[in-house]
Amino acid sequence: MLTQAEKGRMFRALHERDFAFIIPNPWDAGSARLLAHLGFEALATTSAGASFAAGKADGTMERDEVMAHVSIMVAATELPVSADLENGFGDSPESAAETIRMAAATGLAGGSIEDMSRGEGRSIYPRELAAERIRAAAEAAHSLPFPFTLTARAENYLGGKPDLKDTIERLQSYQEAGADVLYAPGLTSRDDIGAVVRSVDRPVNVVVGLVGVPLSLEELSALGVKRVSVGGSLARAAFGTLLRAGREMREQGTFTFAGDAVSSREINGVFRRR
Numbered sequence: 001m002l003t004q005a006e007k008g009r010m011f012r013a014l015h016e017r018d019f020a021f022i023i024p025n026p027w028d029a030g031s032a033r034l035l036a037h038l039g040f041e042a043l044a045t046t047s048a049g050a051s052f053a054a055g056k057a058d059g060t061m062e063r064d065e066v067m068a069h070v071s072i073m074v075a076a077t078e079l080p081v082s083a084d085l086e087n088g089f090g091d092s093p094e095s096a097a098e099t100i101r102m103a104a105a106t107g108l109a110g111g112s113i114e115d116m117s118r119g120e121g122r123s124i125y126p127r128e129l130a131a132e133r134i135r136a137a138a139e140a141a142h143s144l145p146f147p148f149t150l151t152a153r154a155e156n157y158l159g160g161k162p163d164l165k166d167t168i169e170r171l172q173s174y175q176e177a178g179a180d181v182l183y184a185p186g187l188t189s190r191d192d193i194g195a196v197v198r199s200v201d202r203p204v205n206v207v208v209g210l211v212g213v214p215l216s217l218e219e220l221s222a223l224g225v226k227r228v229s230v231g232g233s234l235a236r237a238a239f240g241t242l243l244r245a246g247r248e249m250r251e252q253g254t255f256t257f258a259g260d261a262v263s264s265r266e267i268n269g270v271f272r273r274r
Helices: 004-012 029-037 047-053 063-076 093-105 125-140 164-179 190-199 216-220 235-252 256-260 265-270
Strands: 021-023 082-083 110-114 151-152 180-181 203-209 227-229
Touching: 004 110, 004 151, 029 063, 029 265, 047 063, 047 235, 063 082, 063 093, 093 110, 093 125, 110 125, 125 151, 125 164, 125 256, 151 164, 164 180, 164 190, 190 203, 235 256
Parallel strands: 021 227, 082 110, 110 151, 151 180, 180 203, 203 227
Antiparallel strands: none
């Protein structure tokens, strides 16, 4: 069994390669084990997927619930896991730092802090406060006795402020504050993604599936992207299949959906292995 320090070093090393890696986002222990079986090298949690699996709207889980969830995800496989820690579950720098310490105690190899409030209106923090929050989170992360990779997220594009200049300046300030990886969800164009990568000297994560990014892993890697995640799209794909099957049964009284289902033998074969 790998130690947390070994997982932390493995995860950090993935960002240092010359090509991008995919970090898929499972939403429970079963989906985590299936993705590990397919050969992925690391996993990331998804706040949306975790919330949906709990029957809740995205962004409504409390910190203790999230910590319980990420503990399950860490225990599910031997892969390094990075967690979606939303805004750190508080507006203050101290909240961000405490969330990192709590997250590290679950066995995670990394986690992300975003610059959008969880409060009504989901406002973007002023840049100075946002940078202070990342600085506090980075100090907490880098004081740990093992590598914990902190990702700083600039939420402009998801928060209704598609301002590339401000987004780049925010990411640069988070870099200066000590973030290990930078991430601006919502970027879709080759030019914008390339501009972000060229403007910073930290590994950049790009999310696909959450928004339309018409670029392949190879194309993103050629732009200098180091990590590609898929957000809640895997969970939404699974729940979409469930909804379509349910509508077919309820509205048509037919069961054709079962023809596309994976066999129990295949899934059992994966879950019997440890």
